[in-house]
Amino acid sequence: MNQQNRLFMIIAIVLVVLLGLGLLGIGGWALVIRPKQRAAQAETTATQVAMADTATPTASPTLEPPATSTPRVTNTPVVASATNTATVAAVVAQPTDTPPPPTATITTQPSPEASPTVTAEETTPQTGFGPGVALIAGLGLVVLLFGARRLRRA
16 A cells, blocks of 8 residues: 555656646746737837828829809990999909819828727737636646545545
């Protein structure tokens, strides 16, 4: 029986060491590698935003509204009267029937392919078990392991 206890303790120690190494690996990733990834991502986002802010001039033709015809002034004769009053001669203006040619104006608009939407920092979606559930499942497995060991002894 002493041999079985020693084997069980060796397996338990190996599992605890593997768990510790896994936790150290995750901590190293979170403290060393992930900040470098975030810095690189922030730099590319800033570059994209800076490129989107530069406007490229594009020509867009704008047409003048068509000329509306003005009513013609009628040529009414001025009747001379016997009083000393000043007379005003009517000026007849001829409307133009042809509208002026359309003119093209240049407006500056940002190019459509360089207009990214700036969003909040991306996060990974929450999938699978959370850390609390994984911890409870691990503790349950340890209890099961020790319980099976006790039942085997009895």
